Amino acid sequence: MxxxxxxxxxxxxxxxxxxxxxxxxxxxxxxxxxxxxxxxxxxxxxxxxxxxxxxxxxxxxxxxxxxxxxxxxxxxxxxxxxxxxxxxxxxxxxxxxxxxxxxxxxxxxxxxxxxxxxxxxxxxxxxxxxxxxxxxxxxxxxxxxxxxxxxxxxxxxxxxxxxxxxxxxxxxxxxxxxxxxxxxxxxxxxxxxxxxxxxxxxxxxxxxxxxxxxxxxxxxxxxxxxxxxxxxxxxxxxxxxxxxxxxxxxxxxxxxxKEGTQAAFARHEAVAARCREGLAELGVKLWTAPDAVNAPTVTAAMIPDGYTWPEWKEALRRHGLICTGSFGPMAGKVFRLGHMGTQAQPYLMEQALDAIAVTLGK
Structure with missing residues (x-):
């Protein structure tokens, strides 16, 4: 396993x-x-x-x-x-x-x-x-x-x-x-x-x-x-x-x-902000409208051009990143990065962004 x-x-x-x-x-x-x-x-x-x-x-x-x-x-x-x-x-x-x-x-x-x-x-x-x-x-x-x-x-x-x-x-x-x-x-x-x-x-x-x-x-x-x-x-x-x-x-x-509730919330916000910033640097667009409030626990982004969701999912997996697609009208268009709880960690987000960058050849 x-x-x-x-x-x-x-x-x-x-x-x-x-x-x-x-x-x-x-x-x-x-x-x-x-x-x-x-x-x-x-x-x-x-x-x-x-x-x-x-x-x-x-x-x-x-x-x-x-x-x-x-x-x-x-x-x-x-x-x-x-x-x-x-x-x-x-x-x-x-x-x-x-x-x-x-x-x-x-x-x-x-x-x-x-x-x-x-x-x-x-x-x-x-x-x-x-x-x-x-x-x-x-x-x-x-x-x-x-x-x-x-x-x-x-x-x-x-x-x-x-x-x-x-x-x-x-x-x-x-x-x-x-x-x-x-x-x-x-x-x-x-x-x-x-x-x-x-x-x-x-x-x-x-x-x-x-x-x-x-x-x-x-x-x-x-x-x-x-x-x-x-x-x-x-x-x-x-x-x-x-x-x-x-x-x-x-x-x-x-x-x-033990961490402090405000510190925990700030950690989620910081990791989410880095996620959105890093995706923008890589040319990956968010699903959300400009005036929407993005969640501190999950980011929904558009699957890059040239990939189907199964292809994008498997390409990321080959570089160690496990993420998910979405549902309803977002199915096949959106992939999601969950940065919540134990996964809201700066080092994990940097690893995730590196995996996306390598997959895109950047």
């Missing part, structure tokens, strides 16, 4: 050494161990700190999509009106998810190379539809963008939208997130991106309004969030606890705190 010498995929990322250390330990059963509940509580509070919230944060066993589906199904019923804001595949994908179980969805789909700016079309949709839920994606990884959400959160509050659902899977831990300040009710995260853990855990910040809605909906299923409301009080999880997964999340969060 070979390992990528220059890992630059936008998740799952290389594991942090502190995460690897805790994964090698032997733990008790969890379900009957008070130590597990202490670990669960400490991890939940650490993630709440990263989310910028005083709300509850629940920890669920399953990759990040578990949180995305679970938050929708726990809070929505067939026929509920929903407004989704999309600047990419995942933002518009939330609309399709909600529609799949009977919600009436108004999809505000913006150009996939842009970020949220003019709120007028969103405000119009909210006033017309009067949604139960407004949704948005913070970091749209297929597009390499980071959506500013403060103004959207204010609009949600001003217009009285009951719930604001935000996918922060690819930004949590790598960029500032302010759940409470942005009036977010469901803040969704995953373990395999900036936290540098295996793709085994999801986390959801839950506001009081979201808990109340879940009590009303009473959704039952593996991805139901409501049963986690009493984990801290009754000491039992709704299914077999993932002690290793929670321990990994705790280690990943503590590694960020």
């Amino acid at each position: 070979s390992y990528a010498p220059i890992p630059m995929v936008p998740g799952p990322v290389a594991l942090h050494e502190d995460v690897i250390a805790v994964l090698g330990r032997d733990y008790g059963s969890g379900q009957v161990e008070s130590d597990f509940m202490c670990l669960y509580d400490a991890t939940s509070r650490s993630l709440a700190r990263l989310m910028g919230t005083t709300n509850d944060v629940v920890l669920m066993t399953g990759e990040g999509m578990l949180a995305l589906w679970g938050a929708l199904k726990s809070c929505l019923k067939p026929g509920d009106p929903v407004v989704t804001v999309g600047t990419g595949v995942f933002g518009d994908g939330v609309a399709d998810m909600a529609a799949s179980f009977g919600c009436v969805v108004e999809k505000v789909s913006l150009p996939y190379d842009s970020t949220i700016d003019d709120l007028s079309i969103i405000e119009d949709a909210i006033r017309r539809v009067k949604p139960v839920m407004l949704t948005a994606v913070h970091c749209e990884t297929p597009s390499g963008t980071l959506n500013p959400l403060a103004s959207l959160g204010k609009l949600k509050k001003d217009l009285g939208v009951p719930l604001f659902y935000v996918d922060a899977v690819a930004s949590l831990g790598g960029a500032p997130v302010h759940m409470d300040e942005w009036n977010v009710d469901l803040l969704l995260g995953g373990s395999q991106k900036c936290l540098s853990c295996p793709p085994s855990m999801s986390m959801v910040g839950v506001s009081d309004a979201a808990w109340a809605r879940m009590e009303e909906v009473q959704y039952q299923g593996y991805d139901s969030i409501l049963p986690f409301r009493t984990v801290r009080t009754d000491g039992r999880c709704p299914y077999t606890p993932n002690w290793h997964g929670v321990a990994a999340l705790h280690a990943g969060a503590q590694a960020i705190f």
